[in-house]
Amino acid sequence: MKISRIYIDTSVIGGCFDKEFAPWSNGLMKDFRLGHFRPIVSQIVDAELINAPEHVKRKYAELIDLGAEILVVDERVDRLVSLYRKSNILSDKFENDMAHIALATVYEIDILVSWNFKHIVHFDKIRQFNIVNEKARYKSVQIYSPREVSNYEENI
Numbered sequence: 374m375k376i377s378r379i380y381i382d383t384s385v386i387g388g389c390f391d392k393e394f395a396p397w398s399n400g401l402m403k404d405f406r407l408g409h410f411r412p413i414v415s416q417i418v419d420a421e422l423i424n425a426p427e428h429v430k431r432k433y434a435e436l437i438d439l440g441a442e443i444l445v446v447d448e449r450v451d452r453l454v455s456l457y458r459k460s461n462i463l464s465d466k467f468e469n470d471m472a473h474i475a476l477a478t479v480y481e482i483d484i485l486v487s488w489n490f491k492h493i494v495h496f497d498k499i500r501q502f503n504i505v506n507e508k509a510r511y512k513s514v515q516i517y518s519p520r521e522v523s524n525y526e527e528n529i
Contacts, residue, residue, distance in 0.1 A: 377411070378413050378442070380415070380480075380484070381485075381487070382470075385398050386432050388488050390432075397518070397519035401525075403524075404523060412436045412442070415445070416444070416446060417469050417472050417473060418433070419443065421469065444476045453478060453506070454472055458471065467492050470489060470492040473485065478506050483515065485516045487516065488519065494517065
């Protein structure tokens with residue numbers, strides 16, 4: 374059976390320490406530890422965590438120790454972000470959010486997981502991103518919250 378590759382953005386890592394999101398972020402981490410899913414991050418996640426609290430950096434290090442694949446922004450990703458920008462899906466201020474989606478799209482990740490309901494896990498935005506993806510001859514990207522993906526609900 375194929376193990377799904379799950380791209381997580383920074384919000385999922387920080388969510389491990391947020392009372393509202395911790396059960397599902399930590400549940401997803403447990404899924405990674407048990408080998409149910411393969412964790413995928415990116416150099417964008419790495420950069421966003423530079424100024425994070427130490428406990429968040431340790432959680433990220435745990436993902437890396439689990440063998441997380443780290444995606445690199447390349448010209449294909451930059452091109453797709455540019456197409457998103459031209460389509461006015463999000464403003465330039467949210468370029469990293471667009472980059473997370475472009476990375477998951479270009480690298481054909483099975484599922485992108487985020488707690489960002491305003492810019493990423495949002496029905497209308499997902500539809501708009503996928504319209505651009507299809508025009509650029511990429512597959513649609515599947516985007517969910519950890520609550521929809523995690524097999525475990527710790528601390529509930």
